[in-house]
Structure formats: C-alpha cells, structure tokens
Amino acid sequence: MKNQIGKRRVRSLRAEQPISPNHVAKGSVALGISTMMLAPLAAFAQAQAPAAPSAVGTMEAVTVEAQRIDPNPNAEVGAPYKAKTSGDFRHTKPLAETPQTIEVITGEAIKDSGLTDLKQILDAVPGITLGTGENGNSFGDRYIIRGQEARSDVFVDGLRDPGMTTRETFAIEQLEISKGPNSTFAGRGSAGGAINAITKQATLDYDFTHASVGLGTDDYKRVTIDMNKAFSDSFALRANALYGDEGVPDRDPSERSRKGLALSGLWEVNKDLSVTLDYYGLRAKDSYPDLGSYLVGTAPNRWPKNPVPPVYAQAQDFQESDVDTFTARVMYAFSPTVKLQNLTRYGQANNGYVVTGARESTVYPLTGPRNAATAYQSGTLSTHNGWQDIDYFANQTNLRWDTTLGGMKNQFVFTLEYSDNQSVRGNYNISNLGATNCRTAATGAATGYCTQVPGGASVNGLNTLMNRSIAENPWSNDWRVKTWSGGVMDTIDFTERLSAFGGIRFDRYEYELGTRNLNTGIQNNYSYSDTLTNGQLGLTYKINPMGMVYGAVGSAADINGGEADTGTSAGYGGLIIDPNGNIGAKPEKSLNWELGTKWNIMDDKLLATAALFQTTKSDVMEGNGYESTGSANSGKNRVRGVEFGVTGNFTKRLQGQIGAAFMKSEVLESAVAANVGRELANFANNSISGQLKYQATPAFYFGGGFTYQSEMCAGQPDTGAGYTADGYCSQRVQPFTVYDLFAGYRINKNLELRAAVLNLFDKEYYTAAYRSGSFLYKGDGRAFRVTMDIEF
Template sequence: MAYITSKKHGDSTRLKSSALASALLLALPAGAMAAESETVLPTVDVKAQAEQPAYKAERVSSPKQTQPLVDTPQTFTVVKKEILQEQAAATLSEALRNTPGITMLLGENGNTATGDSIFMRGFDTQGSIFVDGVRDLGSISRDTFNTEQVEIAKGPAGADYGRGAASGYVNLVSKNAQADDFTGGAAGFGSGDYKRVTADINRKLGFEGAAFRLNLMKQDAGVAGRDEVKNDRWGVAPSLAFGLDGPTRAYFNLLHIKQDNRPDGGVPTVGLDGFYNAAFDTGGAQAGKVPAKVDSSNFYGSLGDFDTVTADMFTARFEHDFAQGITLRNTSRYGKSSQQYVLTGVNAPNFTNANPALWTVARTRQGKDQDNTVLTNQTNLTAEFATGAVKHSVSAGIEFIYEKQAAYTQAGVGTQAAANLYNPSVNDTFIPVRPTGAMSKGDTATAGIYVFDTLKFGDRFQLNGGLRVDHYKTESESVSLSTAANNPTLPVGTLVGSALSGSDNLVSWKIGALYKPAANGSVYASYATSQQPPGGANFALNASANNINNPNVDPQEGSNIELGTKWDLLGNKLAVTAALFRSENKNEIVTNASTNETTQVGKRRVEGVELGVAGIVTQNWQISAGLAYMDPKISKGSTGGNSPTDGGVIQWSPKLTFTSWTTYKLPFGLTIGGGARYVDSVTRSSSTIANPAKTNMLNGPDYWVFDAMAAYEINKNVNLQLNVYNLADKEYIGSLNNSGARYSPGTPRSARLTANFLY
C-alpha cells in the first residue's frame, strides 16, 4: 500500500454459501504451511515493505495479554490506524465495520439511541467500551483522530476488566508521544458537505528521552443522503512523555472533544421491503393499496434540534523496568463527559385519509441531559521468570474505579403535531422540551485485584489462566413522577424520591490450553466468564421485582467456550485465524404470562464460527477480512401471553456477517483498494409466535455493500486519496428501532477526497 508511513514509527440464500465457502478457505493454509517455521528462510531485503502499513497486529496493548496474538487463546480483531486512514474512517462505528458479528441499534420504541450503540455476538456492548483499558462511559459517538488502533475482544472477558457484557469489549488505544520528529495530517471533503482536517505533530524535546505530541481535529459535516443532519466537532489531544529511552517512563495525555450536532430521529419504514400494516389488508382503510416508499433523505425534525457533547479525559501513566522482563505500571485517569440533546423521533404512521399525500406520521420530542464521570487508579506488574523447566509470564495488578452517572429527564411540553409522511417540513411548529423534575443519579465504587499467568512447558505447550475478584458498591437515587397506577394516593405528576444501594463480590476467570505444532501457529481451547451486576450498565437501580437492575437479583453471568487455531504465514506477514465458540448469558429475568410470575432463570446462547485473515499476501498486496456465522437463541425465555420468547431468536443478531478490505500497490505510485460487507437479515422480535398482524418491519433485510479506494503518491510526503462508498448505491437499513417503525438509512453512494501528508 502506498500510504505515507514514517520508517521511524512504521509499527505506528443468495451468496451465503459461496461467501462461507470462500471464507472457509482462509483456514486451510494453516495445516498445509504448519511446517514453515522449521524451514530456514533466506535473508530478505524488506526495505520496500517497510514503507507499507501493516494490517497485521502482533499483539494488543494491554499488559494483561501476556503473549502475542498468535499465542493468545481468544478471538481478537485489531483495526490499525492504517486501515482507518485508507477507509477515511473517522468514528468508532465506522472502524467497527472491519470486524464481523457487530450491528448497530437505533433505540427502544420512542427513544432514539445516539452514539456508539453496539450489539455484538448477541448482546448489548455499549457499556463495554474502553479507552486504554479504562471504561469509557456515555452514549456518545467517539472520534478516532487520536486513535492508534481499535481492539475488539470477542466473548466474555470479566477477568480482563471486571463487569461487562457477555459479548466481549472494545478498546481504543490512544496515540502517545514518541521519540521521533514528524508532522502528519489530512484534509478531506466529500458528499454530504463533509469537511474534515486533522494534524499529528510529534517533536523530541531538548532533553534526553522527552517528547511532545499534538493531535488536532476539526470537522464540519452533514450526512450523505440525509437532509439537515450534521456532525460538527473539534478535538485536541496533547501527549507529553519523559524517559522514552530509559527504564523509567512517564506519559501525560489530555483529550478534549466538543461536538455540536443536529441529531437524526430516523425515517419511517413505510414502503420498505417487508413493511406491514393492517390498513392495507382486506377490510383495511387502504385495502389493496401498496404504500410508496418514504424518501430516505426526509428529515422529520426541527432545525432547532441539537446534540451537544463535551468530553474531557486526563491520563497519567508511569512505567519502570526493574530488570529485563519485569515492569511496573501505574495509570491514573479522570474523565468526564456530558451530553445534552433535543431531537424529534418518528413513530406510528396514520393511513386513514384516502389521499396518500395527506398521510401523516406521529412524532415525539425527546430530550437528554446526562453527565458521566470516571476516576481510576490502576497498578500492574508484569514479570517473566522460570520455576524449573516451566517458564512464566505473569501480569498482576489492582484497580480502584469510581464511576458516576446523572441523568435528568426531559420531555416535550404538550403533544407534538404529526408530520406529513412524504413531505415533512422543518417549518412546522415544534413543542419545547423541558426538564420534568424527574432524574436518576448513580455511582459505583469498585476495587479489583487480578492475576494472569502463561505457563510454557517447553516449546509446544502453554497453559494460560486469569482470575479477577471485584468488590463493588452501587448507590442510586431517583426522582419520578407519580401516576394513577403506581401511586393512587398522590396527585398525578407528584415528584416521588427513592434511594437504593447494593454491593457484592464478583469473581471472573478464564483458562486456556494451547498447543504449538510449529513456532508460527497454535491450536487452543479456552473457557472464560463475565458478570454484569444490577446497575452495572447504567448505575440506575430499580425496586421492581421484574427488573434486572433490582439490587436483590443475582448478577447476570456470561461464559464462553472456544476452540480455535491461529497461524502466522508467509514469513509471519499474514495472520489467519479460525475459532468455534459458544457464549451463554444466564440469570436473565423471564415472565410466565399465565401466573404473572417473574423468575431469574432466563438464558441466551450464541454459538458459531469466526474466521479472520490480516496482513500481507505479496509485497504489494494487503488484506483484512473476517467472517462470522452465529446461531443466536434464547434457551430459556418468557412463556405464555402474546409474545413468548422461550426458544426464540436473539434480536439484532444476524446469522452471517462478512467484512473485507484489500489494497494493491501498482508500480507507478497508484494504490487501488476496496472492500465488501455482508450483513444477513436482522430479526427485531424474539417472539416465537408467528404474528402476521404485527406492524412495521419484522426484520431488517440482508444486504451487500461494496466500497472502493484509489490513492496516488504525489511525492514521498503527500498523496491524494479518493474513497467511494456503496458503489452499487444499495438501499439498506443501517439500524432499526425496537418497534420497527423507523430506521437509519445506510450510507448511499458517496465519496470523500483526502490529501494525506507526513514529513
């Protein structure tokens, strides 16, 4: 790939069966080339190769993962900054397109989700996003201008970071000051009035081992294919380092981001393939008619809608090497984010008028005022030593974490007038959104201790284990508005306060056995657990007996068993992985509609296979691809009533997903590349009853999307890059809300032109 990379910091159904068969071929070279490590290879001049960015990551950033990825018994996907640059990807959501098994959510019924609303391997993962190993709170969209790489761990991993989803976690690795001098950046513009500039400046300071780095970003952009929506932001991220060439190092990083967006409340699903409404059935008001599709560019909100986000993060990290293989690290962070928004969401359509031009769609005015704070101190010790013939790689530590969230309820004053379904207007009268007086505040204090050890028995066998024990205490207070149903003795709308607390110990662990048929490959089996206590995702406890955040219920427990193999091929330039997995989450709340009894016996499980490849195929050809096949099922769910889920499919979990990105460098300075993404149909309902009267969209249809890129080196320091997204201009659902009434359209055919530079 012809991308500008400094040598000094160079590290720095339809097609289902054919797609699956093609991807399975990725695993075949492993056995055939297993003996590669036993062959003495000739010396190779790799100077030209060093000019190319590498898609293949050797290891992840966390010291808790004591071995290179090829010897780590768990599925990891690492999206490096080179891929982000080639794809002109500016957000975490765009970066996550490079790993299979992930979908995005739009929200629950009348509420609209904002930011990185991630659903991975059958479970909500929005609360398991980390930055440099520290949990990052808030439902905001994360920019990648200060991101070195994005690491996605699949499957429960409570031993790594404590409480979390049964799906795994996402970790963003920040850019640190380096012992080099360079100036880089990019300036781009494109469809949807997209404009963005970034700068990355690193300088060695006047005294030994010190350096300063500054990353800057400014974006002023609309959204391709969407009227009136905008994503404007700016950010600054200085990093100061000392002792880079010595045994004692210190890093001080600051991140400040300000967003000023106009949010998107979605588009009605009327007219999409699969849309259903009883009004068009025999005997319905519009019997026999086929509703026309709503224009996907329609905006149903007000120009006064806004989404403002302010995020600040200060991190101090100290490292000291006591001896070769023995390092002590201490990390402290204070982070705070606030989000205030007012947006207009669309809901149920009204087809009673005989004239389709007069059909309407209901709207709701929604608001949010939320603050999140995190304060943490983490100490980690890594050591390598031997006990007899057994070699150990140990990582142990202690963490103290304080997390707090405050959310103040906002609601529209009055009833918002409906919009014309096919011709909405921003000049309509919009009701104001005001605080109701209701609120919730919660905080969790956690003390955790952990230890990991990789035991090596010669060159062939390894045993990897980890144990973490957390003690947490959550305190929650809330103010709600009384209703005739929940407080019949009080006037409706009376503010009622409550306070709850809960504490417990969480024990999470993992173990893996690994066999190395050759030095460049491994075969492994592993088992890991995680726990999610009441209030663990939102710090809001609830006194209702049928609520999973009731402090008296047990934590949800996740587990994952995985059998896999990993190989570094072609001179360790190409990583090939394959894994079979089975993830479960139990202790969920289920209801028996016949007795109205709620019990904590619910269980979901996702089993499947995931394949991956990343790295250099030939000197000028690079590839990153992944395929995941999942069988998501509710093993034990609610019974009886109109919507039993026992034995149903887990919603938002497509069975087959595929993603790929590849580039080839031609000899005259031109690099061409492209990618393909496939997402199988997504089910939004887990009900086991076939109910044709269910309105709106029952499923999100499957789709393929193809992207392309071309870059030309003007000189050794500057190149021009053109990205074209959705080449076939495929209309698809990017995300769907819980009721199926509205959706976020996928990106239409669009383009971005970027000038990248590095001196």
C-alpha cells in the same frame, strides 16, 4: 558497526524495520556492511550499499527500498494492516499465540477505509451489530457483540470508557475487539466481548508531522494533524487535532460536526522510569439528527417506508457529546523481568439529545368529517430526549513478573484496580409551539403532527413543523458504582510447543441509585453490594513455528442495574425494583467455550484464524413481570458460531483484512413462554466484510471494501426478537451488502493524494431498528472524498 540514530531511536527500532526518509534522524548516520542504508532519500527511491567481498573478491550489490515507519508500535513490521501485539500491557503473548478471538483494526486500515466515526468502523466488523436509542436507553454509540449488549463495554487503553457518547477515530492507533465473555480483563459486563481503543502516544524515537486535508460531497470537510516532537532525549510531545464537518449523504439538512484534541507528553526520567500524561477532548454535534425511515405494513409484508421519507428532524433537534479525559501512565522496571504499569484516569462525558421519531398511522384531515372516506396514511412525529452527565475515576496497577518455576517459563500479571463511575441523567421540558396539522383519532382533539398530506405528498415546512421550545429539566436518576478489583494471570510454557493461560479476577462493587419524580418530588434511594468472581483458561499447542491450535473457556458477569443510562428500565439493563425496594437479583452469568487455530504465514506477514465457539448466558434479567413470576433471573440464551479471519500481506503488493462470522442464537428460557426458541433481538446470523489494498506501483495503490450483513429482527435485549402470533418477525431489518472503493497516489516524499467512494452503488440500507419499528437507522448514501496527506 551500529547505526547512530540517537539514543532513543536505536533502542526501539526493530532490526527488520527500515527507516522512512520522511522522518528526521536525531544523530549521525553510519553505513556499514551489516547495516541498513539510511539517508534523506526521495520516497520509494532505491540505494545500493557496499557488500562484503565474495570468495573470489567480487562485490555483490544490495538493494534496499526505503519504507515509511509505521507509528503504531504494535503493528507487524512491513504489514501495517496486521497487528503483531496488543496495546494492552496485560497481554504477554503476541496475538498469534493468544488463545482467544481478538480482531484488530489498525490505524492504517482505518485511514484507507475513509470511515471516521467508531460506529461506522465497528458496524463493518463481523459478529457486531448496532442497536438504537429510545426513551429507555440513551442515544449514542451502541454496540452488540455476538448478540450481547456491549454499549458499556468500551475501553480506552485498558480502562473502561463509560457514557453513551459519539466516538471518533482521529486519535486511535488500533482497535482491539475481544470476542466472547471477557470479565477477567474487563471486569463486570462484557458478556459478548469488549472493545479496546489503543490511543496514539508520544514517542522519543523520531519526529514527524502529518497533516490531512479532506473535501468531498455533501459539504464534507475534514482536517487532522498528527505531530510528534522529541524536545530532548527524555521528553516528547505528541498532538492530534481534528476539525470535521459534513452533511449526511442524501439526507439534507442533517449535519455532523466533530472537533477534537488529543495531547500526549512522555517524560523518560531514566532508563527504568517513564511518565506519560494524556488529554483527550471531543466535541461532537449532530444537527437535525436523522433517525432514517420507519417500518410500514403488517408482517410478513412489513418494510421500510418507500420511497424513503425526507428528513423529518426538527430544526431544534440535536445530539451532542462532549468528552474530556485526563490520563497518567507510569512505567517502572524493577528489573528486566519485573515491570510495573500504573494507569490513572479522570474523565467527564456529557451526552444530550432531542430527536424526532416517526411511525405510520391512520390519520384524518384537520378539518371536515373523520371517517373511512377521509382517512389516509401518514408518518406521525414523536419525541425522544434525554441528557446524561458522567464523571469517572479509575486507577489500575499491573505488575508483570517473568520467571522460571519448576523449569517452566511463567509470565505473571497481578492487577489491582479501583473505579468510581457516576451518571446523573434527566430529560428536557419540551413544548411544541407549532400548530398541529392532522387528527390521529376519529374522536378527540387534533393533536397530531403528520409528515404527509392526503395523497402522500410531504407537508411544506416539514423541519419546522413542531417549532419546539426546549429547556433542561433537573436530574431524575443519580447512578453510581464503586468497584474494587484484584486479579492474577499467568502464561506458562510447559514445553516449546505447549502453553497455558489462566486468570482469575474478583470485583467487589457498591451500587447506588437515586431516583426523583419531577411531578411529585418523591425521591427513592436504592443500594446494595456484591462480589463477582470470573476466570479464563486457555491451552495452546504449536503444531509448527507457523501455526497453533487452542482451546479456551472464559466467563463474565453483570450486575442488577449495571447500565448507567437506564435508571429503572430493567429490560435495558436498569435496576430491577419492586414496591419494597430493589430486588436482590443474582448477577447475570456468561460462559464461553472456544476452539480455534491461528497461523502466521507469508513470512509472518499474514495471520489466518478460525474459531468455533458457544456462549451461554444464564440468570438473565429480562425486565418482565418480576412481581408475578417471583424471579428476577428468568432468562437464558445461547449463541453458537464460527468465525474466520485473515489479515496482513497476501503478497508483496496485496494487503488486506477479511473476516466472516456465521452464528445462531436461541432463547432457552424466558418468563414469557413464547420467547423460548426465538433468536435474539438485533442479531445477524451471518456477516462478512473485507478490505483489500493493492500497491500497483511504488507511487500508486488502489483498493476497496465490502460489508455484508444478513437480516435482523429488532426487539428488547435478551428477551428474544419481536414476532407476531403467526411466527413472523414484526420489525425486520433487511440484509444488505455495501461496497467502497479507494485509491492513493504519492506525488513526492511530502505529498500523497487519496480518494474514496463510500457506498459505491448508493445502496439504500438500514443498520438497526427500534423495537416498535418507529425508526430505522439509515446507512449513509454514496459519498466521494478526496484527501491530501502532507508530511513535514
């Protein structure tokens, strides 16, 4: 006898997955010898069902524990920290059988961590560090994977998500971080890897409403709602909403505000055809955006300012991101072995910021003599500002064909993609109306805004010192890239144990950049086109049903001027030009070799992985002396390392995720001879993180997390970290270890109370530094948060 749970529910339920008593079935429930027991039970209640008679006619009791359904369709059943499959249609094998390092953070792990911004989540991932904005590249979420820039290698459901924006997690089902060059999937860029956010989608399988209300220190307030409703057997709607507001811990008056809405509508036209329409909107604003501290002293004794300076952001400062995205998904099954997926997306992203930096300087009082006797040390304020408007369109078609050729199983994926990304950027006209309060030179006018008075005390009215007047200037850069892509992938099972994956992708692009000098009115237009070819090959061998070993090689390529937020700032990915026009630079190329092993253990509830890798990036566009050296591809660097990971259920009560990356980087070639042999900028040799959760009783759990990152040396991407002539790191970011705690108690079937303490020991730490040391991103101080989860 089959469970009658409504047509759609029966279709999608996995046999080993019990049904939550907190979700309402859309049909009658039948109990039988071979079925699970389904009833509106209280949470964690137990029930007994009749068992088949034994040989002597006795009845055996069967105990079934109710368990909440995980809305994430890619999670391993019964192990919510472990993802079984990728949310990307193009990955045809389970993650445990994929010949590549792909680290996944599920929505359950994100919820338990208490972290909300994507930048905070990824900062805790081994092998990933953060970069800063400046006047050459925009402020916003900037990620560096295995030492390589990845700020433009962020994807949502397999489509590139351009723009330097603030990214939130309220609508994310799971995060997938692919390590190593990945242009076969991602297209241009992805020298170190790519980040793919899988979003929450409407489902016909069950109805639910989850709401969370959180309060905490620093005026923390956060409300989220996740609601799914099937209005018929063919139409469902899912809505996720967010309201969040908080002060930055220990950094008053800095504040963060987040408001978001994600809608997903599913229409199953028939058993073969379905259409999903999505909208995603986010309004993120940081008031008094805090750039943390700054470095003082001379290397090797160069350290963050101590004590930490108060927030020197000005009252008029801001950092805002507005995002609106519309996506249509069409799935059509020609047959059980031939399936088509089409994704179409149009989006707009707007990022604007005026932020204040500071650096240690020798200054003089506003009045009186200026000499050694009157000189003192103070932070002096500077301004960074810019705006960027992104418009993007993309259409991707994937055709999957499962077939048998020559007695071997093949899983083909054919891909066609077109994208049109445009970025218009400029800056603000800023007038500082406040009176200057110090002199920055022994001669000349008094032009400085100083954070301290003689003796070291902070000035009064620090946040209103500059009294800025801000107006948006017209555009100065108009960047556009159109790309036509085609590729084919195939996974071949030669035997039950031996498989191979191969793929090749072609990207034909047309590049345009218009620049305008606002002072002279002179405009220049640059354009060119080229074709990129990249591939990936992997071979896997199953040692036994639990474990396999693999070897893989993959490539990536990026183009001259590929970063949308930099114009002609070549050292940060902008277009390389000379007086005669844009230089015909060759694409940057990256090649990765990887040997690894993956093991599905503990009844497939725990995945353990290890990988040894080497990535070499050649023809690097360093942004140094192109006219004199005669080459725009003067750099080469290499990263070698090993990564370990274990994710899932360690025991029936203990689950978690632990990862570690141990790496070395080296500049092999450079237009600047002194850079050769140095490590890459913003690169941490070692990083380890973990999160564990223990279910002490059916109602109570507790756990914690930690993040360790070794020291980094700031500098310009690809050209090597900044060092003094004596060989000391000139802008050092100190190592850090941060610990978090969390716990939860289920009051009844509808209510659960969660608590989290972030940065338990109130560690003072920094996550990134600007290459001059004039600002250091400060990690959040200790914060306590309590959240009530409500299920209807």
